[in-house]
Amino acid sequence: MSVTAPQGFRAAGVRAGIRNQSLGATASRPDVALVVNDGPQQVAAGVFTRNQVKAAPVLWSQQVLREQNLRAVVLNAGGANACTGPDGFGDTHRTAEKVADVLGCGAIEVGVCSTGLIGERLPIERLLKGVEAAAVELADGEDAGTRAATAVLTTDTVDKQAAVGRHGWTVGGFAKGAGMMAPSLATMLVVLTTDAIVTPEQADGALRAATAMTFDRLDIDGSTSTNDTVLLLASGASGVEAEADAFTEVLTEVCADLARGLQADAEGVTKRIAVTVTGARDDRDALVAARTIARDSLVKTALFGSDPNWGRIAAAVGASEATVEPETLSVTVNGVLLCEAAAAVGDRHKADLSGPEIAVEVDLGLGGGLATVLTTDLSHAYVDENSAYSS
Amino acid sequence: MSVTAPQGFRAAGVRAGIRNQSLGATASRPDVALVVNDGPQQVAAGVFTRNQVKAAPVLWSQQVLREQNLRAVVLNAGGANACTGPDGFGDTHRTAEKVADVLGCGAIEVGVCSTGLIGERLPIERLLKGVEAAAVELADGEDAGTRAATAVLTTDTVDKQAAVGRHGWTVGGFAKGAGMMAPSLATMLVVLTTDAIVTPEQADGALRAATAMTFDRLDIDGSTSTNDTVLLLASGASGVEAEADAFTEVLTEVCADLARGLQADAEGVTKRIAVTVTGARDDRDALVAARTIARDSLVKTALFGSDPNWGRIAAAVGASEATVEPETLSVTVNGVLLCEAAAAVGDRHKADLSGPEIAVEVDLGLGGGLATVLTTDLSHAYVDENSAYSS
Incomplete structure (x- = not known):
């Protein structure tokens, strides 16, 4: 090992x-x-x-x-x-x-x-x-x-x-x-x-x-x-x-x-998050979109709060440089479809994010591009570790 | 008014x-x-x-x-x-x-x-x-x-x-x-x-x-x-x-x-930060560099901790898409030159960041490009406000 x-x-x-x-x-x-x-x-x-x-x-x-x-x-x-x-x-x-x-x-x-x-x-x-x-x-x-x-x-x-x-x-x-x-x-x-x-x-x-x-x-x-x-x-x-x-x-x-x-073991981690983007125009677009979601402070703080706030995920992917069409955009969190055609479906509270693993799946509905990016949440512990005086 | x-x-x-x-x-x-x-x-x-x-x-x-x-x-x-x-x-x-x-x-x-x-x-x-x-x-x-x-x-x-x-x-x-x-x-x-x-x-x-x-x-x-x-x-x-x-x-x-x-009045603000980049190849490069620094979580948490951790600033600007030459890179925080030719100068502790205003100045030493981006620190209050369950 x-x-x-x-x-x-x-x-x-x-x-x-x-x-x-x-x-x-x-x-x-x-x-x-x-x-x-x-x-x-x-x-x-x-x-x-x-x-x-x-x-x-x-x-x-x-x-x-x-x-x-x-x-x-x-x-x-x-x-x-x-x-x-x-x-x-x-x-x-x-x-x-x-x-x-x-x-x-x-x-x-x-x-x-x-x-x-x-x-x-x-x-x-x-x-x-x-x-x-x-x-x-x-x-x-x-x-x-x-x-x-x-x-x-x-x-x-x-x-x-x-x-x-x-x-x-x-x-x-x-x-x-x-x-x-x-x-x-x-x-x-x-x-x-x-x-x-x-x-x-x-x-x-x-x-x-x-x-x-x-x-x-x-x-x-x-x-x-x-x-x-x-x-x-x-x-x-x-x-x-x-x-x-x-x-x-x-x-x-x-x-x-x-x-x-x-x-x-990342600094301040309380949630291990896998962001998967499918249906992108190509794999590069999928990676760009997944990375943008994984880096978004509003998404990361929401997930720290165990909040299936899919609107922030949709906003993050829309702000990425990947091609996005709201009409074909869907968001699934921990297996529960929350957003279809960029609009709410079902009851967001059915997505249980209380555990340490969160799977965010975004389908752009535009092609066969696919990528997964691993990230963590943005927690108080992260702020603590990184605001401690350096010397 | x-x-x-x-x-x-x-x-x-x-x-x-x-x-x-x-x-x-x-x-x-x-x-x-x-x-x-x-x-x-x-x-x-x-x-x-x-x-x-x-x-x-x-x-x-x-x-x-x-x-x-x-x-x-x-x-x-x-x-x-x-x-x-x-x-x-x-x-x-x-x-x-x-x-x-x-x-x-x-x-x-x-x-x-x-x-x-x-x-x-x-x-x-x-x-x-x-x-x-x-x-x-x-x-x-x-x-x-x-x-x-x-x-x-x-x-x-x-x-x-x-x-x-x-x-x-x-x-x-x-x-x-x-x-x-x-x-x-x-x-x-x-x-x-x-x-x-x-x-x-x-x-x-x-x-x-x-x-x-x-x-x-x-x-x-x-x-x-x-x-x-x-x-x-x-x-x-x-x-x-x-x-x-x-x-x-x-x-x-x-x-x-x-x-x-x-x-x-930004969410969770404890520091008002102005990031100014000078000496960039052009204004666009200056803006790209300033924005990258302003968005960097490690820079923002350090400044929340009143820490003149210029190494994170140098790392952020180096990671930007702007052209950067370490040999001509300098970093000044609240008027105190801390880094010249991408190496430490003087005593970092002379930069007093205890107040609510922080001026980060980065000179790329490559041209006449100039830009300022305003941002805030990444604080516990920011995490609090944005991790509160949305409904």
Whole structure:
């Protein structure tokens, strides 16, 4: 159930004292994670935030990924190393160099991920000592994977891990945060591993396809982090060549599992909401409409209040850039049809939203386009977590 | 200070019992308003929500505005008459017919505006009786204008009115809600009046220019109402022909005054935030960047917490569709430069955000583009107001 589920991987999570001491309890958590690919292959692929303001570790990892080859990934919580200028980039470079030293590889074979507050330099000496300690702790087995998965948590309350074994090979992974290259609540970092034999092109194609259908369709608050990163490392240690479609399918399954974990643990969540749009002119229109509904503060507060206020859903979809015709628009909430031809049908109170899962289904009645976006409600807890003074 | 400030106008606000009785105190408020243009001219112009799902009164008013001539506007709170199908449109039509009856004009000379819950039919008999009562109460003078301005309030806590007299003519108006054709918190309805002599083309051009720079740049939560409407009625009663630029200028002044009133009374507001973007490639880019910052939940919760968390501002602008270069990006909050070349400068704690006004200034350093968007924070009170069960 982790990055160490596939053969050929070791991991570690240690406490380096990077987290802000003023945070109390969370400061005593581990904050440096290391994932190492012992091969025989070291194929890698990555997808990154689309934010134009990119953190130093993103700029670094994008650069080293050009070789499509990674020996290791080092991650830290306690600081995003974003908006830190050339000195911040130097810190990332030094971190990769330190990992290269302890593993006996080149810095260009080391991916780096960071998460935490934007705009502050990392305590680099502590981080480098943490890398040394992590190298000593490296181990295979589930516990080691869990220690790594735990070391990168920030406002997360539980670690998010997944693994699927099939066809003679396995895909594993962990994730922190919630959101993705387009949307992001806090930074999302994901490390995926596999012991399948895959080509660099296959790894890249499968990762793009899998993230597009999973993390890219998780939208907590529409914000986009400077640090979002998803890395895939393939060791080939199973000795089995993966068939392209099967690999994409299993990778998508693991990503979907992790995405649901991120949704369930999102900041302030009280409702897990799936917004499905059908009958759109095309899939792109469906995605645009679903995302607009998922981001709408009035929809999200209504659902927090367990209110089947379908009028706000109709208003949100009408305000989207998707083509909408009121005459063919219907809205169903938790299986109860509430709106047909953009007008009320039945008794809205029959839609029971008191539970933690809400399914919003909008049929545009215009074509075959279809998409689902996962989101959460807008609650008091969300406001609490995000209005707490940052330092 | 109202729609009755210019010569040639009468107004009324009465209680017709349309508001949901379960709302308690607010149910006893007046809920039908009537504004009548006694001429000699009856020139009119309107701008409407861009939502593809338009309320019946919007569809009606867009239709009658083709004649660029209005004798009266009737408005109701207590129901949006949106997503109510052909029957709902029939209700709007009957309302206009009733106004036409009591005033002795054609229904095609009557604009209609509604605000309240989406998806429920109006209690039409009560509304028609309200129109009769309003016709009896019609009067000139400030009190009558205030009664009309008060009758359309929903979650508003105060009436919003403005007037400017200059060049021998006057522009007056009232507004309810917050937001506009693109963005909207709750429905925004605005009625503007003037006794200047203007042509229909001049009225239309001035109204579009004025709203684009004011209500269109007020963004409370990025949502877009099905009902947003701004109507301008010109009586020509001053006998003075308005010069085009002067008219646009005064109209913009009145709209800006009303927009500030909407911002100050937005749902759950504790901070009035002005986001100004300078140095953009062009004005459009500046507006896109400013609007993205103004809509960002992480920025809005940080400012609710009086936290000068400029990293979230930098992340939001980087995620916008405007062109952003980190190397030339700076962020100033309440006059204190916090970020230069996308990196921290100075002591963030010097930016004191404890007061109710916050100025966020972002310089993209790329060109001469400039825009300001007004918004508010994302507070517990906002969640409270919008998660209360709708019925």
